[in-house]
Amino acid sequence: MxxxxxxxxxxxxxxxxxxxxxxxxxxxxxxxxxxxxxxxxxxxxxxxxxxxxxxxxxxxxxxxxxxxxxxxxxxxxxxxxxxxxxxxxxWIEEQPLMSPPPKELRLLTILALNHKISEDEEDMTEDELSTYKNEVQQGWQQDQLLMNQLADQFEHSRFMSPFELTFLNGYPFYDMMFGEMKKGFQKWTRQVKEREGYRFAFCHGRPSLEHGLIAADGNAWFTNWETSGPGHPAYDLAYFYQDLARHEPFDPLESKQLFGTYEAYGPSWGEADTGLLKALMLTPAPILTFARAYATDPLRYAEHQWTAMLESKLSSLRYLLQMMQWKEKQEAAMQGS
CATH class of the missing domain: 3.30.200.20 (Phosphorylase Kinase; domain 1)
Known part of the structure; x- marks a missing residue:
């Protein structure tokens, strides 16, 4: 080397x-x-x-x-x-922040500004939309099949481990998340069908705290643009919010800061966009993949480590659900006023 x-x-x-x-x-x-x-x-x-x-x-x-x-x-x-x-x-040397706003809001502002600068719209025929819907639904069906297979396997264990019990106790929650994802996706696809087109912007692809840097002058930078390209802004936001939830879940009240910062600097945002964000963000797929890894190689970590990591993933997904519930309540209140 x-x-x-x-x-x-x-x-x-x-x-x-x-x-x-x-x-x-x-x-x-x-x-x-x-x-x-x-x-x-x-x-x-x-x-x-x-x-x-x-x-x-x-x-x-x-x-x-x-x-x-x-x-x-x-x-x-x-x-x-x-x-x-x-x-x-x-090379940009990461610097400790001595004044607000915090790192996540500075990085979120960068995403918002770039989405606004590059926002555009492209036509989508009903056939193209139907093809995309089928691809998404097939992916969900595969995830749900894995969820049921894992549940069956763990339920048939002679003596259930703490990990298996934790996974099975979360089953109704995973199932509810699939239902919430479908509702959000349907709301977005209805708008695409009505407009015969969809919005897109220049996206980072994998925006995260690890890929973000704050320089000595306070400016925010993202590294690793290798998966950048056109996409709906919700794809960037879902990845970014999921990363925040994995690192250190915020108080639900901070949803106002996160959504408010993006909407202050980014493109216009509507209920259909929130629907797509919900469909992307509330996926239990990472939990299912993790549970499959446990089923395949349970000795890779100690049982208490496996269980603690699963509980952390569950907590992150619950926080993301709280974020989306806050956002939907806000939109409903605005619509009713």
């Missing part, structure tokens, strides 16, 4: 620079001109072209919080070795 990095440093004009391996795919480089991050590309050549195309679009459109790629000559080239592709970007 050292030889590969040294070869790449020569290609990008940073030979003899001091470097440290930060992870399996990220190298931190110190030079007289500043700090850089060298990142290994782990996707397909087609995805690489999409990535570069999307970054060029974002640069032209004036998107916020995007760390520019550089090869020291000003373009967005990637650098190739015999085995991997890499790209280079300035």
């Amino acid at each position: 050292n030889d590969v990095i040294e070869e790449l440093l020569i290609k990008v004009g940073l030979q003899n620079a001091h470097w440290d391996l930060q992870s399996e795919r990220v190298v931190r480089i110190e030079t007289q001109d500043g700090l850089f991050a060298l990142k290994r590309w782990e996707r397909t050549p087609q995805e690489r072209e999409h990535f570069l195309h999307h970054l060029r679009y974002a640069e032209r459109a004036g998107m916020k919080g995007i760390i520019p790629l550089t090869n020291r000559r000003g373009d967005m080239s990637m650098f190739e070795t015999n085995r991997h592709y890499f790209y280079l970007e300035p």
